[in-house]
Amino acid sequence: MTATNSSPPEDIPDSVVTALQDSDDGQLREIxxxxxxLLGEHPSITDAIESREGEELVRTEDHGAYTIAVVKRPDETGEARGPFTYRVRWAPPVEDEDxxxxxxxxxxxxVHGDSEGKSRD
Structure with a gap:
């Protein structure tokens, strides 16, 4: 194989980087x-997000690695009712974590303005 000038992302295991670098063009296309x-089989984080206790999802916006979620709190009144915006990310399990x-x-x-707007996803 010819040397590459590209740097692999830090979170890819060395064994995967080596296997990719040692692959020919046909193998890389198959990979x-x-x-x-595999990506198609993984559900979108946006599709998997559920309301938390005491909150109701108003809308979600899928941004790939994270989702913007707008929620309101129907049991609250005034300013405490919302709506509020959150960035939601999925954190895989840590080795010691159950x-x-x-x-x-x-x-x-x-959120200010049209808080009851439709989802953009």
């Missing part, structure tokens, strides 16, 4: 095809 099939990972909700702020 890409297989990886695309279970299959979890969602991390990062508060972005209160």
């Amino acid at each position: 890409i095809h297989y990886a695309q099939q 279970g299959g990972g979890k969602y991390h909700w990062h508060y972005l702020g209160r």
